[in-house]
Amino acid sequence: MDPGTLAALSTDGRVAVSAFQDPNQIMVDVAADGVVLCELDVIAGYFTPPTSSEHSAVRALLAAGFSRDDEPTGQAAALGFAERAVLALRAV
Numbered sequence: 001m002d003p004g005t006l007a008a009l010s011t012d013g014r015v016a017v018s019a020f021q022d023p024n025q026i027m028v029d030v031a032a033d034g035v036v037l038c039e040l041d042v043i044a045g046y047f048t049p050p051t052s053s054e055h056s057a058v059r060a061l062l063a064a065g066f067s068r069d070d071e072p073t074g075q076a077a078a079l080g081f082a083e084r085a086v087l088a089l090r091a092v
Contacts, residue, residue, distance in 0.1 A: 028088040045072025060091040
């Protein structure tokens with residue numbers, strides 16, 4: 001999804017999430033309060049580019065096992081790629 005559209009959907013204290021897959025990647029993007037917070041590379045298990053955000057949505061993804069800049073751990077590491085995407089959407 002276009003970052004501007006995602007940001008617009010997240011205004012007024014809302015969180016917006018989009019997920020997409022193409023032949024080479026599965027990505028989850030998260031926005032809150034009108035700002036795109038992060039883009040998560042589901043296959044790699046980390047944010048691209050790394051995010052320094054401490055928003056609760058980012059903390060929830062980190063708690064699920066996704067990483068700021070390394071391989072996934074915990075629950076995220078134990079799942080296949082499609083299941084990781086679902087985990088990310090549910091975490092946020």
